[in-house]
Amino acid sequence: MTAAKRDAYTPDTLLNVAVRVFNERGYDGTSMEHLSQAAGISKSSIYHHVAGKEELLRRAVSRALDALFAVLEEPGAVRGRAVERIEYVTRRTVEVLMAELPHVTLLLRVRGNTETERWAMERRREFDQRVADLLKAAAADGDLRADVDIRLATRLLFGMVNSLVEWYRPHPGGGQDDDQLAETVVRLAFDGLRTAPQGP
Amino acid sequence: MTAAKRDAYTPDTLLNVAVRVFNERGYDGTSMEHLSQAAGISKSSIYHHVAGKEELLRRAVSRALDALFAVLEEPGAVRGRAVERIEYVTRRTVEVLMAELPHVTLLLRVRGNTETERWAMERRREFDQRVADLLKAAAADGDLRADVDIRLATRLLFGMVNSLVEWYRPHPGGGQDDDQLAETVVRLAFDGLRTAPQGP
Numbered sequence: 001m002t003a004a005k006r007d008a009y010t011p012d013t014l015l016n017v018a019v020r021v022f023n024e025r026g027y028d029g030t031s032m033e034h035l036s037q038a039a040g041i042s043k044s045s046i047y048h049h050v051a052g053k054e055e056l057l058r059r060a061v062s063r064a065l066d067a068l069f070a071v072l073e074e075p076g077a078v079r080g081r082a083v084e085r086i087e088y089v090t091r092r093t094v095e096v097l098m099a100e101l102p103h104v105t106l107l108l109r110v111r112g113n114t115e116t117e118r119w120a121m122e123r124r125r126e127f128d129q130r131v132a133d134l135l136k137a138a139a140a141d142g143d144l145r146a147d148v149d150i151r152l153a154t155r156l157l158f159g160m161v162n163s164l165v166e167w168y169r170p171h172p173g174g175g176q177d178d179d180q181l182a183e184t185v186v187r188l189a190f191d192g193l194r195t196a197p198q199g200p
Numbered sequence: 201m202t203a204a205k206r207d208a209y210t211p212d213t214l215l216n217v218a219v220r221v222f223n224e225r226g227y228d229g230t231s232m233e234h235l236s237q238a239a240g241i242s243k244s245s246i247y248h249h250v251a252g253k254e255e256l257l258r259r260a261v262s263r264a265l266d267a268l269f270a271v272l273e274e275p276g277a278v279r280g281r282a283v284e285r286i287e288y289v290t291r292r293t294v295e296v297l298m299a300e301l302p303h304v305t306l307l308l309r310v311r312g313n314t315e316t317e318r319w320a321m322e323r324r325r326e327f328d329q330r331v332a333d334l335l336k337a338a339a340a341d342g343d344l345r346a347d348v349d350i351r352l353a354t355r356l357l358f359g360m361v362n363s364l365v366e367w368y369r370p371h372p373g374g375g376q377d378d379d380q381l382a383e384t385v386v387r388l389a390f391d392g393l394r395t396a397p398q399g400p
Contacts (some may be wrong), residue, residue, distance in 0.1 A: 001329070026255070029260060032313060038289065045335070063274065068223065070335065085396065092268060098206075100313060104382050117348070135393075142395060143394060143395055144393050144394060144395060145387065145391070145394070145395055146395075147387065148384055148387060148388065152380070152381060152384050153384065153388060153393055154358050155363070155367055156337060156363070156384065156385060156388055157388075157393075158363070159359060159360045159361075159362075159363020159364070159366070160356050160359045160360035160363070161359075162359075163356070163358070163359025163360070163362065163363060164359070167355055167359070180349065180352070181352060184348050184349060184352050184353065184356065185356060187345065187348060187392075188353060188356055188357075188389065189388065189392065189393055190392045190394045191345070191392040191394060192387075192388070192389065192390045192391040192392030193335075193344050193345060193348060193353055193357075193389060193390050194283065194344060194345070194390045195342060195343055195344060195345055
């Protein structure tokens with residue numbers, strides 16, 4: 001089994017193992033020895049693929065960040081009224097979280113102790129800022145409630161969306177439930193849970 | 201300074217130090233030696249106050265749990281339409297999170313490795329269930345959107361509320377901003393961010 005594993009090893013397989021171990025033990029708490037044991041290959045075999053654990057972290061969080069930033073370039077995110085675009089971006093962000101769950105989980109947990117972690121946090125802030133800008137544009141169009149502070153709304157929106165990494169577990173084959181989840185997040189955040197709006 | 205500290209030491213002071221260290225290092229990663237260093241008193245002095253670190257954990261999470269469960273007994277949580285009661289409980293839960301931030305942070309981070317942690321998680325689930333029951337009652341009254349799954353809505357609501365422990369930092373003296381925060385959570389969750397409800 002170990003021999004077969006070694007033969008079949010690809011950088012992607014190694015990355016998947018590393019992401020799992022980072023999420024279980026924390027990035028700081030993971031040594032090359034832990035990765036070697038979890039992957040079932042020697043440390044020197046790992047060094048054949050990557051320079052070290054920081055490169056694995058960079059690749060993993062890049063995958064999450066690339067997927068998130070790609071959403072912002074999709075037609076639904078760049079055309080139409082700002083409020084439609086922010087709803088689109090919210091829905092697609094939830095979909096990215098579900099599709100790239102281990103990578104986004106890792107991204108949301110980095111603490112800033114290394115250069116790669118600080119870079120990842122900076123990119124995350126950039127993404128949050130782009131979403132905040134969209135919310136501001138929708139507010140300027142008069143499409144968002146005037147009594148809600150946009151910076152606070154941005155944090156609460158991400159708080160709700162990012163909470164998925166704590167409780168969402170993929171269904172085999174995805175499907176109906178996952179579609180409903182993304183739609184529910186959008187409906188809750190933008191239309192609220194109540195059947196009818198209440199006056200102040 | 202150390203002498204003065206030792207004389208002035210109370211179980212409450214020790215509890216505050218323990219909560220801070222548990223939140224910084226994680227409960228599993230905290231030893232009695234860490235607590236002794238952070239508190240500036242000897243381990244034997246700590247054992248004079250408590251049986252061990254698990255007792256400190258139990259006291260700390262009990263404080264958070266007692267404050268949360270107390271909300272459910274307040275008049276606003278037991279009288280009136282279910283939708284008004286759930287809005288009240290949401291607002292007060294946010295206020296408890298702000299008032300008891302370190303204790304609730306610790307409660308939300310326990311992992312279930314000890315009996316006390318498993319007990320805390322079980323109590324948290326009980327609280328979540330009470331809130332889910334209120335949401336179900338409001339849905340049965342026809343006051344919540346029929347197209348939103350209640351179990352999912354409960355998770356998203358807690359996701360948004362609990363995200364406060366990640367980014368909320370108290371203002372000296374509290375005041376306006378804190379009031380606005382609790383109100384914004386309620387408005388976002390129940391009325392949504394949009395100015396007017398959108399048809400399907």
